[in-house]
Amino acid sequence: MNSEKFESLEELYQRLLPALRTKKKEMIREKMIYVNELFIWKYFCKNVWSEKQALTLGEMVNDILNTDNFTIYNSRKEEE
Numbered sequence: 001m002n003s004e005k006f007e008s009l010e011e012l013y014q015r016l017l018p019a020l021r022t023k024k025k026e027m028i029r030e031k032m033i034y035v036n037e038l039f040i041w042k043y044f045c046k047n048v049w050s051e052k053q054a055l056t057l058g059e060m061v062n063d064i065l066n067t068d069n070f071t072i073y074n075s076r077k078e079e080e
Contacts, residue, residue: 004057013041015057019064023072032073040064043072 006012013020020037027035048063049055 016041016060016064019061023064023067023069027069027073030069032069034076035073039076040072043075047075 006015017037020040023040024035024037027040044060044063044067048067049060
């Protein structure tokens with residue numbers, strides 16, 4: 001198995017950007033218009049990945065694409 005290392009969170013964010021964009025488009029199609037890639041990224045960093053270790057890029061993409069849109073969107077209320 002080939003494990004990928006990232007020099008910074010910015011580099012990891014850039015690699016995950018296609019999945020984040022896909023999730024954003026999916027959410028917008030469901031009328032969740034006040035979301036962007038950065039909001040989705042922060043949701044996962046804070047609520048999903050913060051207690052996990054040694055995640056692969058594939059696992060992170062899977063989390064992004066398979067997490068319920070309403071769960072992500074409703075986390076906005078917790079941020080306010």
